[in-house]
Amino acid sequence: MESLSKRAKVLEKKPMTLAERAYLPAIFQGLTITMRHFFRAATKKQVTVRYPDETRPFSPVFRGLHVLKRDEQGRERCTACGLCAVACPAEAITMVAGERKKGEENLYREEKYAVSYEINMLRCIFCGLCEEACPKAAVYLQADKMAPPRFERDEFIYGKDRLVEPVTPDNRSKRGIQLTPEQAEKLRTQLQTA
Amino acid sequence: MTLPALGWQGLVVLVVFGVSLLIATYSTYAERVIAAFLQDRVGPDRAGPFGLLQPLADAVKLFTKEEFFPAGANRALFVFGPCLAMVTALMSSAVIPFGNVLQFGETAIHLQGIEINVGMLYVFGMVSLGVYGIMIGGWASNNKFSLLGAIRAASQNISYEIAMGLALIAVLMMSGTLSLREITLQQSVAGEWHFWNIAKQPLGFVIFIVCAFAETNRTPFDLPECETELIGGYHTEYSSMKMGLYLFAEYINVFVASAVMSVLYFGGFNFPFQYELRDWLVSSQGLELVTASNIITILGLVGLFAKIFGFIFFFMWVRWTLPRFRYDQLMRLGWTILIPLAIFNIMLTGGLITFGVIK
Numbered sequence: 001m002e003s004l005s006k007r008a009k010v011l012e013k014k015p016m017t018l019a020e021r022a023y024l025p026a027i028f029q030g031l032t033i034t035m036r037h038f039f040r041a042a043t044k045k046q047v048t049v050r051y052p053d054e055t056r057p058f059s060p061v062f063r064g065l066h067v068l069k070r071d072e073q074g075r076e077r078c079t080a081c082g083l084c085a086v087a088c089p090a091e092a093i094t095m096v097a098g099e100r101k102k103g104e105e106n107l108y109r110e111e112k113y114a115v116s117y118e119i120n121m122l123r124c125i126f127c128g129l130c131e132e133a134c135p136k137a138a139v140y141l142q143a144d145k146m147a148p149p150r151f152e153r154d155e156f157i158y159g160k161d162r163l164v165e166p167v168t169p170d171n172r173s174k175r176g177i178q179l180t181p182e183q184a185e186k187l188r189t190q191l192q193t194a
Numbered sequence: 195m196t197l198p199a200l201g202w203q204g205l206v207v208l209v210v211f212g213v214s215l216l217i218a219t220y221s222t223y224a225e226r227v228i229a230a231f232l233q234d235r236v237g238p239d240r241a242g243p244f245g246l247l248q249p250l251a252d253a254v255k256l257f258t259k260e261e262f263f264p265a266g267a268n269r270a271l272f273v274f275g276p277c278l279a280m281v282t283a284l285m286s287s288a289v290i291p292f293g294n295v296l297q298f299g300e301t302a303i304h305l306q307g308i309e310i311n312v313g314m315l316y317v318f319g320m321v322s323l324g325v326y327g328i329m330i331g332g333w334a335s336n337n338k339f340s341l342l343g344a345i346r347a348a349s350q351n352i353s354y355e356i357a358m359g360l361a362l363i364a365v366l367m368m369s370g371t372l373s374l375r376e377i378t379l380q381q382s383v384a385g386e387w388h389f390w391n392i393a394k395q396p397l398g399f400v401i402f403i404v405c406a407f408a409e410t411n412r413t414p415f416d417l418p419e420c421e422t423e424l425i426g427g428y429h430t431e432y433s434s435m436k437m438g439l440y441l442f443a444e445y446i447n448v449f450v451a452s453a454v455m456s457v458l459y460f461g462g463f464n465f466p467f468q469y470e471l472r473d474w475l476v477s478s479q480g481l482e483l484v485t486a487s488n489i490i491t492i493l494g495l496v497g498l499f500a501k502i503f504g505f506i507f508f509f510m511w512v513r514w515t516l517p518r519f520r521y522d523q524l525m526r527l528g529w530t531i532l533i534p535l536a537i538f539n540i541m542l543t544g545g546l547i548t549f550g551v552i553k
Contacts, residue, residue: 024400027516034232034515048236 077138080114084130092123218445275331276439283446286320293495332428343427347418358405360536378462390461452505463494
């Protein structure tokens, strides 16, 4: 049959030579190869990352665990418009909207806010479309945090308690809006009085 | 032998026993580190500096594991198997001459457990007995895979012992003695250019080392253990420290095999220019002859251990380089290649001795 690619090589099965049958030359060839690796491991930098001691750096565009940001005064930015839930291809986001009461102005930025906001991390595909859809710059996928493994399924449904950015002003994610030291100080006093 | 000398000799026996155990312990660590380095990995480095406490952690793990007896197993023999493997492995290190004589006034301490004139025969006897440890353990487990593994181990050891013994005969033809101490001393004579046995017996050495690999059940001849066909081989049913004893016995066997090869073929505790060094110490440094000899003895001891560690490293190097043989290939290599080669080596040696080329 005519070969289509003309790349097939015809291999002749020759009887082994004495050197091949004696094994020893091949064995020494193998031994030199492994010895080369031995000295490389002993001298050059090893490729192994010793995980708990050192971690591989995340890519700057890595999309990890979500965070619901606060604004400069520490108020929640989310207005529960639902655009992220609509954008989500995995239908991982659900929320319940509520109206801001009087005296809650320091907690929520607009009149409407999310009473509950849940992301199912088992459904989420970490595509980042919610981040793109958000008109209030409220939801972000952090570049330095992953959704950790859990034992129970319901522990993967992250509510506001785990999503909203911590109010301590120093404990902020790397992306999104950062507070200046003055703003952080202001927020701290506000939180103490509230 | 006087009483204090006997006491010293007892101490030497204890030290040899302890050193055998220590080397076997750290062989497990060395094996893992060498394997890691040969495979571009890091190896154990968690327990202690450079993972040096890893053998300790392993021992604690083995001791705290469940002591399991399979149903229908012969309990007495099940315990006796690993004990026998361990005891025979340890006993064979007793006759290895680790060093020459240390002279302290009247007492002369031989750095050797016991000196017997059939030393080499004794080592062979102990190695042969070691098969019983594997065989009894495999049989007592009441498990067909264990039994198959044990039978494989036994037939492999018996097959390669023949070639090993025949390779050895060529050495014994030159030495004319079975005493390991005598064989060592013959490999270096004061005042004349003298070669170690490796120069006179290169073929015999190759046969011997191949057989040593098979005798210690190391890759490429580690057929007694195989996950795919026999689950774990003869120690399938073993757990806890009984399993540990089998693994340990293997490392002690590697140590003894390395020591025997160093003694038989690489001059034992001799090292090049030792007599010149001794004479230099006496003439230029003004030391007494006894002190100079003691220094040479200690240097020789260090040298022998360097040779032994070199062989142990070689054992591990080969293990992490070569794939294993198939069982029929193993048997064919043993019976149709190594044994005829060993017999040819005997005839060659005999001819060379007859015509006075070597002595």
